[in-house]
Amino acid sequence: MTEYYFRTEDLKVGYKGRALLENIRISLKKGEILTLVGPNGAGKSTILKSITKQLRILGGNVVIGEKDLSRINYRELSRKMAVVLTDRIRPELMTCHDLAATGRYPYTGRLGILSREDEEKVEGAMELVDAKDLGGRLFTSLSDGQKQRILLARAICQEPEILVLDEPTSFLDIKYKLELLDILQRMAKNQEITVIMSLHEIDLAGKVSDKVIPVRAGCVYDYGKPEDILREDFIRELYDLEKGGFDPVFGSIELPRPLGEPETMVISACGKGIPVYRRLQREGVPFIAGILYGNDVDYQLARHLASRVILAEPFEEISASVYEEAREAAGKCSRIYYTDIPWGSSNRRLLRLLEEMKEQDGIECILFE
Amino acid sequence: MTENGFHYENFKRRGRYTAVFGVMILALLVMAFVNINTGTVDISAAEIVRIIFAGQTEETKYQIIWQIRLPRILMAAILGGALSLSGFLLQVFFNNPIAGPFILGISSGAKMVVALVMIFFLKSIGSMSSYMLIGAAFAGALISVSFVLLVSKRLPNMSALLVAGIMISYICSAVTEFMITFAEDTDIVNLHGWSQGSFSGMNWSNVRVGSAVIAAAFLGTFLMSKPIGAYQMGEAYAKSMGVDIRSFRVILIVLSSVFSACVTAFAGPISFVGIAVPQLTKLALKTSKPLIVIPASFLGGAVFCMFSDLTARMAFAPLELNISTVTSVFGAPVVIWMLVHREKEKQ
Numbered sequence: 034m035t036e037y038y039f040r041t042e043d044l045k046v047g048y049k050g051r052a053l054l055e056n057i058r059i060s061l062k063k064g065e066i067l068t069l070v071g072p073n074g075a076g077k078s079t080i081l082k083s084i085t086k087q088l089r090i091l092g093g094n095v096v097i098g099e100k101d102l103s104r105i106n107y108r109e110l111s112r113k114m115a116v117v118l119t120d121r122i123r124p125e126l127m128t129c130h131d132l133a134a135t136g137r138y139p140y141t142g143r144l145g146i147l148s149r150e151d152e153e154k155v156e157g158a159m160e161l162v163d164a165k166d167l168g169g170r171l172f173t174s175l176s177d178g179q180k181q182r183i184l185l186a187r188a189i190c191q192e193p194e195i196l197v198l199d200e201p202t203s204f205l206d207i208k209y210k211l212e213l214l215d216i217l218q219r220m221a222k223n224q225e226i227t228v229i230m231s232l233h234e235i236d237l238a239g240k241v242s243d244k245v246i247p248v249r250a251g252c253v254y255d256y257g258k259p260e261d262i263l264r265e266d267f268i269r270e271l272y273d274l275e276k277g278g279f280d281p282v283f284g285s286i287e288l289p290r291p292l293g294e295p296e297t298m299v300i301s302a303c304g305k306g307i308p309v310y311r312r313l314q315r316e317g318v319p320f321i322a323g324i325l326y327g328n329d330v331d332y333q334l335a336r337h338l339a340s341r342v343i344l345a346e347p348f349e350e351i352s353a354s355v356y357e358e359a360r361e362a363a364g365k366c367s368r369i370y371y372t373d374i375p376w377g378s379s380n381r382r383l384l385r386l387l388e389e390m391k392e393q394d395g396i397e398c399i400l401f402e
Numbered sequence: 403m404t405e406n407g408f409h410y411e412n413f414k415r416r417g418r419y420t421a422v423f424g425v426m427i428l429a430l431l432v433m434a435f436v437n438i439n440t441g442t443v444d445i446s447a448a449e450i451v452r453i454i455f456a457g458q459t460e461e462t463k464y465q466i467i468w469q470i471r472l473p474r475i476l477m478a479a480i481l482g483g484a485l486s487l488s489g490f491l492l493q494v495f496f497n498n499p500i501a502g503p504f505i506l507g508i509s510s511g512a513k514m515v516v517a518l519v520m521i522f523f524l525k526s527i528g529s530m531s532s533y534m535l536i537g538a539a540f541a542g543a544l545i546s547v548s549f550v551l552l553v554s555k556r557l558p559n560m561s562a563l564l565v566a567g568i569m570i571s572y573i574c575s576a577v578t579e580f581m582i583t584f585a586e587d588t589d590i591v592n593l594h595g596w597s598q599g600s601f602s603g604m605n606w607s608n609v610r611v612g613s614a615v616i617a618a619a620f621l622g623t624f625l626m627s628k629p630i631g632a633y634q635m636g637e638a639y640a641k642s643m644g645v646d647i648r649s650f651r652v653i654l655i656v657l658s659s660v661f662s663a664c665v666t667a668f669a670g671p672i673s674f675v676g677i678a679v680p681q682l683t684k685l686a687l688k689t690s691k692p693l694i695v696i697p698a699s700f701l702g703g704a705v706f707c708m709f710s711d712l713t714a715r716m717a718f719a720p721l722e723l724n725i726s727t728v729t730s731v732f733g734a735p736v737v738i739w740m741l742v743h744r745e746k747e748k749q
Binding site for chain 1 (some may be wrong): 644
């Protein structure tokens with residue numbers, strides 16, 4: 034078991050002696066990133082507070098390195114572990130440089146005076162989070178996103194072996210979201226820092242994490258690789274999704290499909306259908322998508338948004354039966370949107386369908402550009 | 403060194419610290435000199451210098467300076483500093499800028515127990531020693547603090563805390579008044595002047611005991627500046643930096659109670675210094691770094707109390723005002739301004 038740096042054994046967490054979650058089992062090697070995902074109020078923060086010794090553990094063990102967390106005192110822990118919390122802090126008259134410098138706390142002397150070396154480390158951390166210009170500004174005057182970066186710089190100054198972050202990407206715009214995760218990934222890989230965090234963005238969780246642990250009220254699942262955990266049906270179960278869905282391929286969440294009897298059809302290929310689908314969804318128009326190849330990128334969205342998808346086997350010529358199915362469906366529609374499609378030998382039948390429909394009265398064919 | 407870099411900012415700040423400390427020390431010296439020089443008996447500056455540096459003489463002027471004015475000035479300075487630090491520590495503890503020993507009822511609690519001890523034990527023991535006075539005041543301070551802590555644990559917001567403090571303050575005053583009503587005449591006279599707050603009647607033994615206790619507490623507070631700095635970021639971050647929160651809080655409360663007990667034991671309850679001075683000091687320094695703010699608050703409190711005492715003595719001389727009358731006039735507007743300012747900041 035020595036290769037694991039961070040372990041929990043049947044960890045039980047909760048508030049005031051009442052257990053919220055039980056049997057949490059995690060094993061992480063140095064330099065691995067673990068992400069907690071799950072709905073609001075599931076207890077992600079409770080777990081993070083328990084493993085950082087902010088909350089008393091109700092049962093089981095947390096082991097960091099070779100030592101039990103209960104036997105590590107706060108002073109010792111502060112050299113191993115740094116945190117970025119969701120607590121809103123309002124330190125008065127503190128500049129960002131001051132705030133980042135508090136990360137050096139475990140290393141400074143009795144009075145907390147920074148040495149030359151400490152100063153350099155603070156400067157380095159500020160540079161890493163792209164916040165050098167903010168150094169002289171008052172922390173309370175910053176935007177939420179800037180504050181988050183300074184808090185990360187503070188954690189970096191602490192030179193931890195393990196970094197715990199509670200929803201670090203909230204308040205950040207996409208640029209800084211990406212930069213933050215990039216920094217975490219680099220820290221994990223280059224400096225072998227173990228990262229444990231909670232994220233709301235399942236797509237980002239899938240991109241940055243080595244391990245993912247799903248947490249739901251009263252129930253912790255086994256942790257696993259993101260590709261094993263972040264599957265469509267499982268996410269639906271985890272978040273109790275009734276409408277809409279999660280697409281593991283794009284890592285995107287989709288609004289529910291428009292309801293009703295479809296009278297619109299979309300003929301598209303090669304991703305050209307995606308804007309059409311989105312517009313119809315926004316306008317609340319139910320539609321049929323087809324004929325689509327199973328490997329077409331349009332299909333990935335059509336299966337979430339279309340009332341019905343007419344599907345053809347990839348790399349094959351469209352079969353007569355699929356053609357018939359599509360023809361019948363199109364015949365019932367009053368409007369067909371089509372896009373610019375490269376016509377080749379295998380989709381001849383789709384071209385034929387389109388021509389046929391253009392000839393018919395009562396069906397309006399519109400080229401979508 | 404770029405214009406907006408933090409190096410430049412740090413450089414600017416160091417300049418500011420030096421300037422603020424310089425002004426405070428200068429103000430302290432001026433206050434001390436003016437205080438010695440002022441009184442119902444006129445003594446010229448040259449005479450003062452001669453009296454202070456010359457040996458003992460039997461003149462009345464010598465007596466006035468050595469036995470009345472000097473101990474009083476020193477006590478005003480020391481106790482003013484203590485009061486200011488007591489407020490500073492409470493503000494850190496409750497994370498509330500208008501916490502202070504007077505407003506949270508800590509001074510009243512101390513006053514109550516001191517009155518109790520004076521009335522019921524004075525006859526059997528004779529006169530109270532300074533240490534005993536401080537001990538009684540400390541016990542009273544702890545009683546009030548524990549009550550306020552109890553309430554603040556259940557209702558963790560700023561107004562509940564203040565209401566709790568004001569209530570305990572009323573209760574303690576009621577008990578004190580009650581005891582005074584049933585006490586004998588001599589005690590009442592004794593107690594009445596003291597319970598309103600005054601620096602008059604200080605002697606050298608007071609100065610010795612007071613300065614020893616306060617010096618120890620000051621040292622303790624100064625050594626706490628590092629965890630105090632961490633605690634300013636909230637309990638959770640402080641913990642993650644390795645601060646043992648439980649013992650930290652106990653130390654904070656004990657130190658703050660020692661300071662306010664000392665003040666109450668010698669000079670009675672004094673209002674608003676504990677709130678106003680640390681806040682003004684922070685604003686002047688433009689920092690909340692405890693390492694800087696702690697000594698500066700002490701100095702600021704000393705200057706403020708010497709100034710207030712001078713005003714109390716001289717404004718309507720030969721009548722002497724209560725020290726709290728003066729500190730309230732200057733301190734209360736600061737508190738009101740702070741409340742308004744805070745609300746504005748929230749928006």
